[in-house]
Amino acid sequence: MVIKTETVKAIVFDTFGTVVDWRGSIIADLSQWGEASGVHADWSSLVDEWRGRYEPQKDRVRRGEIGWTNIDDLHFEALCSLLPEYGLSNLSDAQRMHVNRVWHRLNAWPDAVAGLNRLKKRYVIGPLSNGNIALLVNMAKHAELPWDSIFSCEHFQRYKPHPDTYLGVCRQMYLEPNEVMMCAAHNYDLAAARSVGLRTAFVPRPTEYGPGQTTDLEAKDDWDVVASDLQDLATKMGA
Known part of the structure; x- marks a missing residue:
């Protein structure tokens, strides 16, 4: 019809x-990358918690608490705040950027x-x-x-x-x-x-x-x- x-x-x-x-893609991507790079984490939980910060991060922009900030930067800020919880504080700057750019993949x-x-x-x-x-x-x-x-x-x-x-x-x-x-x-x-x-x-x-x-x-x-x-x-x- x-x-x-x-x-x-x-x-x-x-x-x-x-x-x-997004969820299935990120879990698969980071699981594969982590295995190849010797970086081990509970990727499923990290992804769920990372996404859970998506709306609160945007709300800061909507309320005018911070100026216009794009999603890559909001994602990166949220990711960095989560890394210690998942034992990933020692990721290099390049590794952090690779993980954050998973949203591009x-x-x-x-x-x-x-x-x-x-x-x-x-x-x-x-x-x-x-x-x-x-x-x-x-x-x-x-x-x-x-x-x-x-x-x-x-x-x-x-x-x-x-x-x-x-x-x-x-x-x-x-x-x-x-x-x-x-x-x-x-x-x-x-x-x-x-x-x-x-x-x-x-x-x-x-x-x-x-x-x-x-x-x-x-x-x-x-x-x-x-x-x-x-x-x-x-x-x-x-x-």
Whole structure:
């Protein structure tokens, strides 16, 4: 069934969790690197705790406690604060940077690249992500994500769900809000996008946070499209 979304000309995607499997990618990457480098740690726990500091770190920027700081720098600050807890205080500067740059090396979910390639034939596609520009570009190269453009919150110096992020895409593309669709695996992201007039598509990623995930297991509102994955989204969007 093709959904009636005739006005849509561009689709932007939340990236961490929606397009790429950040948790599985980081655990696999750092486990392999640690084995080869003789650096041993509970990588799964470190990754979960590291990600747990993601929203609090961004909140410091949102509240104006610190000036605009990109995600690479926020990730690095959080990582360094965690290293002693995991017996990794002796990592060199180069090793710390390698670990922090793991966010540039995330792998796509199995359906993502094929689904995006189908959507790209009919729509302008790109990430609308809290990730900074360099991170998103490097991730796209690594995971073969076929973006037409990069829409980073770094462009707008605001983190989602600030309205400037969603409307910034519209402004840059000379499109009206109802001509842009936000696709995400997170209901809060879609609610914020809808509040400023964007169309919305929900794709569940029930293992984003691991086997015990309890949030965003299903659509919590009547989004314009609810798809099982990005291949299904392409089908429902007539691509």
